[in-house]
Each structure stands twice: as C-alpha cells, then as structure tokens.
Amino acid sequence: MSILLLLVPLALMLLIVAIAAFAWAVRGGQFEDLETPALSILADDEPPVANESPERRDDA
Structure with a gap:
C-alpha cells in the first residue's frame, strides 16, 4: 500500500x-x-541535368 504514495504523485x-x-x-x-x-x-522530383559530368577520381 505504501507504493501508492510513490506511484500516484509520480503519475x-x-x-x-x-x-x-x-x-x-x-x-x-x-x-x-x-x-x-x-x-x-506525390510531387515529382526534378529531372536530372543531362550536361553534368561525373566526378573523376585519380587513385594514382
């Protein structure tokens, strides 16, 4: 019964x-x-731009 003294104020x-x-x-x-x-x-995404070139990485 004493636990109610803790749980009621906590609630x-x-x-x-x-x-x-x-x-x-x-x-x-x-x-x-x-x-x-x-x-x-539902909105359409913007179409990708065709003139963009991919980034080049030089691993040498």
Missing part, C-alpha cells in the same frame, strides 16, 4: 509533463499544416 507529475509538452507543441505550430507533408510525397 501526476508525468501527466503534467505530457500536458506541458502538448501545449508547447500546439503553441509552436506543430499541428498547423497537416496536409502539405502528406502531399509532398
């Missing part, structure tokens, strides 16, 4: 830390734009 402190982290993320704008990151995977 309450953990809850306060979680709420504070969530509030900090909301104030920081982490949840403002939920659609753009999901759509960025």
